[in-house]
Amino acid sequence: MRAANVTQQINVFQLVKQLSIVEVINRYSIVELKQRGRRWTARCPLHNDHSPSFVVFPNGKWKCFGCGEHGDGVDLVAKIFNLELIEAARMIARDFNIEAKKPLSPAARRKIIQQAKKREKERILREKLDKAHETLSLLVRTINKSLAAGGYKSHCDLAGLLHKVDYYEYLIECLLSNNAEIQIMALNSFNRDFSLGGRFTNESNP
Ligand SMILES: [Zn+2]
Incomplete structure (x- = not known):
């Protein structure tokens, strides 16, 4: 991988990190979040969840107490849309109109639509x-x-x-x-x- 690419990837991850995970979740209608104090909960989008096991913390991380999956906003979007982390970060950056120099490939775009x-x-x-x-x-x-x-x-x-x-x-x-x-x-x-x-x-x- 060329140095320019690496720098660009670090940039896009840093940019996306500044977004609120709640806004990211809402933007892609991943789950319907309910606020509980300083946390948000929902039924987990990653397993067949009958009770709200999915928790979003104020630090922008999430964890499912049902299936054990966890991560940040990019991890979640990547899992939901079956994307590589970098593809997910680029998609978020583009959709939130923050700088993303390299556009999504047609294959990644198709994958997102299918998902x-x-x-x-x-x-x-x-x-x-x-x-x-x-x-x-x-x-x-x-x-x-x-x-x-x-x-x-x-x-x-x-x-x-x-x-x-x-x-x-x-x-x-x-x-x-x-x-x-x-x-x-x-x-x-x-x-x-x-x-x-x-x-x-x-x-x-x-
Ligand atoms: Zn789960």
């Missing part, structure tokens, strides 16, 4: 999983309440309701699985049972 599409698809899936989970949990609570209050007409009716609760609880468990295929299978069953239509597939290329 953004993939993330959007994942975001939609997560939203649908949350919604299905919420609906099923509510149904289970409602049926259980009704059962506790003796709200069934016959043994047959009771058996039917118990079966429903079992089935919904099974779907909920699948929705919370760490395996995307199981989650999608449960989501499709839910959509079919509740006539919501729309089938999800697990293809990486939309």
